[in-house]
Amino acid sequence: MTSAILVSILMTLVAASTPILLAALGELVVEKAGVLNLGVEGVMLTGAVAGFAVAYSTGSTGAGLVAALVAGVATAMVFAVLTLSLTANQVATGLALTIFGIGASSLIGAGFVGRTITRLGPAFPEALSGHPLLRAVLGHDIVVYLSLALVLAVSFFLNRTRPGLILRAVGENDASAHAIGYRVIAIRYAAITFGGALAGLAGAYFSLALTPMWADSLTAGRGWIALALVVFAAWRPARLLLGAYLFGAVMTAELQFKAAGVTVLPPEALAMAPYLATIAVLTMMSLGPKSGRANAPACLGKPFSAS
Amino acid sequence: MTSIITRRRFNFGAGASAAALPFTAGRALAQAPLGVGFIYVGPVGDHGWTWTHDQGRLAVEKEFGAKVKTSFIEKVAEGPDAARAIRQLAQANNQIIFTTSFGFMNPTIQVAKQFPKLFFEHATGYQRADNVATYNARFYEGRAVIGTIAGHMSKSGQAGYIASFPIPEVVMGINAFHLAAKKVNPNFRTKVIWASTWYDPAKEADAAKALIDQGCDIITQHTDSAAALQAAEQRGVFAFGQASDMKAFAPKAHLSAIIDDWSGYYVKRVREAMDGTWKTGDVWGGIKDGMVKIAPYNDAVTPAARAAADAVQKGIVDGTLHPFTGELKDQKGVVRLKAGEKASDELMSKMDWYVDGVQA
Structure with a gap:
């Protein structure tokens, strides 16, 4: 295999990993604040359709990315109002949000089926990435670099800053955080806003970069992989990065093996791999020294109302 | 979901x-x-x-x-x-x-x-x-036409085929495509990726990229989205549309497409229901009946490829050409059709074997 092919495979791998990394990173912050949002898939879809609609109408993929952020936040706000202000059940509301997102995106996108836009291009001028090895480093689009920067930023924020500590406190013990004067609900609103923005961006990565078109259920279940990934990473940003690229590698390897005529496992088995890996990690975590829920935020999924 | x-x-x-x-x-x-x-x-x-x-x-x-x-x-x-x-x-x-x-x-x-x-x-x-x-x-008739074009247009002699599930309908399409391409280029190879889905645009695009990485310069698919065409356009190789004309998604890559056209059948059956002459039955219509059509060729399709594709269409319509004509061996060397024998509808509708040269 020449280096050009290896680089090409690497580019496919990075592109496949980026949206699940973004969506999972947003969900990680949400869960660290003690909220379980199962509606990631739905938020991704509204982001995907809004991004495409705006990019198609204005001719600017940049405007599309911004629109996806806004649409993601707007959809996540529905979830936030229901679960935080009205203390609805988070699991049921999250599932409902996915169903809502599938339907709403299909309705909004009906007029955009069959249209195309210019794909989101590389972030740097192509002259810089003439050599295959340079292309592997400099040939990606802006969202890829943004996702990597965000992993660093989130990791630093959660572990090295005071607001990060407060956010974690809210997720670990909402009553105590409330008692010493932190505004639990406001902090959770902020976390859900961040999660919604990233899920919206992840969705737009499908409709603007991976497959520049709109079609119903474009993300085809990647939101669920992102949710599994957060558990797989044991709520740690660095492990999330590793996990996302591992999941991306598994998805890409499956196809490369088939194309090369190597049958390692049946394709159905490889399609199960991300979920099997998550179950395996969960099992290992509960068998480990800190048994039980290990690193999961203690208040994850519990409704909070100040009394 | x-x-x-x-x-x-x-x-x-x-x-x-x-x-x-x-x-x-x-x-x-x-x-x-x-x-x-x-x-x-x-x-x-x-x-x-x-x-x-x-x-x-x-x-x-x-x-x-x-x-x-x-x-x-x-x-x-x-x-x-x-x-x-x-x-x-x-x-x-x-x-x-x-x-x-x-x-x-x-x-x-x-x-x-x-x-x-x-x-x-x-x-x-x-x-x-x-x-x-x-x-x-009879979608396989359309596959024979695009396979002929693929045989002429491929420089590497390798086509990538993104397939959904190994049911007879899909297997039949792969074999028809490959046999037609092989008639043009005896060393032709068809590499199949099973996507295990009818619809997952990102996966279909990644499958197309993997096939292109492995040397395929023609992409065709039996899945439902236009994502593979977009990937082909991006990488500068050729591809075919599926079910409808998908030229808008890939103006340069889109060589042609197999189009499903149910209009004639629906009008006929509704008229029979109106007249009271409707009877049960089984219709398997092809290019001749207008149920399967071939989209206009891309400008990039060479005159030789056009002529050959037109000849295949004509042969199928007038009955002189059947995409599955013996002698036909499967990959294990078992003779499935004797020399000169044409495949029966029954044989095709139960097809679960691949012809030689298909990598599935």
């Missing part, structure tokens, strides 16, 4: 609404329009399979005007739940109902038993009854 969560939209054409039904029933003794119902598995806007069926519905409206009233339910999940949707159409004054996906087979038979006076038409299935007919298209 789509198998569980489906959005149902009950849609009446020709301006009628559910509230108006009592009135139309009252007029039934006069010249009431004939109700024609359709059940779709996908959204009308899928730009593929369901879209082509809806084009057929629109052709029925155009042909008969006020004499018909068409309606459809889209995004109906395959399986037992479909019975509810079919029954809904049966109770809404429809005389003839088309159920347009393989997975609607058992529900169609079940509902048809409860409505013996109505006519049912099930696409791609094999179970029939006195009031249930089946119909399908």
Whole structure:
């Protein structure tokens, strides 16, 4: 295999990993604040359709990315109002949000089926990435670099800053955080806003970069992989990065093996791999020294109302 | 998730609404329009399979005007739940109902038993009854035409084929494509990736990229989205559209497409239902019947490839060419067709073996 092919495979791998990394990173912050949002898939879809609609109408993929952020936040706000202000059940509301997102995106996108836009291009001028090895480093689009920067930023924020500590406190013990004067609900609103923005961006990565078109259920279940990934990473940003690229590698390897005529496992088995890996990690975590829920935020999924 | 969560939209054409039904029933003794119902598995806007069926519905409206009233339910999940949707159409004054996906087979038979006076038409299935007919298209004929073009246009002599599931319909298409390409280039290779899905645009695009990485310079697919075409366009290789003309997605890469055209069949069957001459039966129509069409060739298609593709079409139409003509051996060397023998419909509809040169 020449280096050009290896680089090409690497580019496919990075592109496949980026949206699940973004969506999972947003969900990680949400869960660290003690909220379980199962509606990631739905938020991704509204982001995907809004991004495409705006990019198609204005001719600017940049405007599309911004629109996806806004649409993601707007959809996540529905979830936030229901679960935080009205203390609805988070699991049921999250599932409902996915169903809502599938339907709403299909309705909004009906007029955009069959249209195309210019794909989101590389972030740097192509002259810089003439050599295959340079292309592997400099040939990606802006969202890829943004996702990597965000992993660093989130990791630093959660572990090295005071607001990060407060956010974690809210997720670990909402009553105590409330008692010493932190505004639990406001902090959770902020976390859900961040999660919604990233899920919206992840969705737009499908409709603007991976497959520049709109079609119903474009993300085809990647939101669920992102949710599994957060558990797989044991709520740690660095492990999330590793996990996302591992999941991306598994998805890409499956196809490369088939194309090369190597049958390692049946394709159905490889399609199960991300979920099997998550179950395996969960099992290992509960068998480990800190048994039980290990690193999961203690208040994850519990409704909070100040009394 | 789509198998569980489906959005149902009950849609009446020709301006009628559910509230108006009592009135139309009252007029039934006069010249009431004939109700024609359709059940779709996908959204009308899928730009593929369901879209082509809806084009057929629109052709029925155009042909008969006020004499018909068409309606459809889209995004109906395959399986037992479909019975509810079919029954809904049966109770809404429809005389003839088309159920347009393989997975609607058992529900169609079940509902048809409860409505013996109505006519049912099930696409791609094999179970029939006195009031249930089946119909399908000979897509493999189209595959033979695009395979011929692929044989001429490929420089590397390798095509990538993104397939959904190893059912006879798909296997037949792979073999027909490969045999036609091999006739042009005896060393031709067809590499198959099983996507294990009918629809996952990102995965279809990644599969296309993997095939291109492995040296394929022609991409074709038996999945539903145009994502593979976009990937081919991006990488500068050729590809073919599926179910409808997909040139808009890949102006340079799109060499041609296999188009499904159900209009002729739907108009004919609705006319028979009107005249009272409708009978059950099984139709498997191809290029000759206009059920399968080939999209206009891209400018990039060479004169030699055009001539060869036209010749294949002509041969299929006048019956001198059958895409599956012996001697034909499978990959294990077993002779499946003797020299000069043409494949029977039965042999094709049970095909579960690959011809030599297919990497599946």
